[in-house]
Amino acid sequence: MTASLVFFPVDNGDMALIKLDNGQHILIDINIRAAADDPDDDTYDVAADLKERLPRDDQDRLYVDAFLLSHPDGDHITGLSRHFYLGPPEDFPEDNEDDLILIREMWSSPIVFRRASATHKLGEEAKAWKKEARRRVALYREIGASVGDGDRILLMGKDKDGKTDDIMDIVIEQYELITRVNKGEEGQFEGRLLAPMVVEDDDEELIDLLEKNNSSVIIRFSIAGDGYKDMCRFLTGGDAGVAIWERLWNILDEDGNTDWLSYDVMETPHHCSWRTLSYDRWSELGEKVKVCEEARSALSQIRDGAVIVASCKPIKKDDSNPPHERAKREYVSMVEGECDRFICTSEYSADEDRALEFKIYHAGTAKKLGMTAKKTAAVVGVSGIATAARAHGRK
Structure with a gap:
């Protein structure tokens, strides 16, 4: 099978799907709005x-x-209860009238949920995810590694106060690698967990920083293509804010590990928000704002021909932020000033009536490859796929 990377047009939200060489799929966030489920809506x-x-x-x-x-946040989890099954797999509905999707393995961060709960109330979908994550953790504590499909979970980062010390076999610590999905074969990809950061309770300055800036899970994937490792590096970071990226750069730069941030494809954090790149307020300073150089x-950290994808509504000047x-x-x-290597998912979908999809293959050098009839992108190991347009409501 051919590996691929798909970005779905979900307005200001995230929803991406990685398909590995062996046919396994990793879904990153969802924003399935009610309008998208309405057959009478376009x-x-x-x-x-x-x-x-x-x-x-x-x-x-x-x-x-x-x-x-x-x-x-809602724009990363909307549609969970409508389209995914939550609960013990043995109780999966036999009729399955809604054609629900089974989540074989959850990847979830206890720290991100803890900070979200401390700063704002969780929505109903987030509560449903949290409940299911707790069920799976409790089951692992009860029966250990014998848990099966639909019961597995990996925790992205340690919880504080030693709350995960007894289940470290299912915990990925910051800077560690994820090397397989749902007990599958290794060699298909590596995912390096770069955030969230664990902090001590007495580090009030850092706690304040993390609460004011969304401390999302950040992973840099290295994906194999056509049996060759590291053909596509993909950086994804949810809504992580400027202070997170600034701090991450300073740490990795000091340790000589900035290559952990290098990519062929990056999804802009927080839907192309200005607040990812700067502490300055555009509403106050306009063009006088300054970019945070460390966050930038x-x-x-692009590789040759890298592409940046913004999962957001169409980008217009003087519109609300995000996008900006x-x-x-x-x-x-x-991306070296090449506008065609920056792609907005909503704008792409409006032009092409399809999700933005990259095929990951084996290529020894950068190659100019067609994205559409009018747009091109030079990408190492990644090419645009011309897929058939998908009509609304197609089942």
Whole structure:
């Protein structure tokens, strides 16, 4: 099978799907709005598109091998209860009238949820995810590694106060590598966990920083293509704010590990928000704002021909933030000023009536490859795929 990377058009939200060489799928966030589920609305039907791409098990259930939730904001988890099964797999409904998707393995961060709870109330979908994560952790504590598909969970980062010390076999610590999905084979990918950061209770300055800046899960994936390792590096960071990227750069730079941030494809944090790149308020300073150089350095570690994807509504000057036109200009400068290497998912979908999809293959050198009839991108190991347009409501 051919590995791929898909970005669904979900307005200001995130929803990406990694398909590995061996056919396993990793879903990162969802934002399946009610309008997208309405057959009488012309909003792109991302749920139908997703389900067409997923395999079925021997019980005819759709499934993802892993579902990573970067953080529990609504625009990263909307549609969870409508389209995914939550609960013990043995209780999966036999009729399955809604064609629910089984999550074989959850990837979730206890720290991100703890900070979200401390700063604002969780929505109903986030509460449902948290409940299911707790069920899976409790089951692991009860029966250990014998848990099966639909019961597995990996925790992205340690919890504080030693709360995860007894289950470290399912905990990925900061800077560690994830090397397989749902007990599958190794060699298909590596995912380095770069955030969230664990802090001590007495570090009030850092706690304040993390509460004011969304401390999402940040992972840099290295994905194999055509059997060759490291053909596509993909950096994803949810809604992580400027202070997170600044701090991450300073740590990795001091340790000589800035290559951990290098990428062929990056999804802009927080939907191309200006607040990812600067502490300055555009509303107060306008064009006099200054970019945080450390945050910019963290987000600009491109490999030859890298592409930056903004998962957001169409980007317009003087519109609400996010997205922000000044942020777009900064990202375009990161890809050597080549506008065609910066792609907004909503704008792409409006032009092409499809999700933005990259095919990951084996290529020894950078190669100019067609994204559309009018747009091109030079990418190492990544090419645009011309897929058939998907009609709304297609099942």
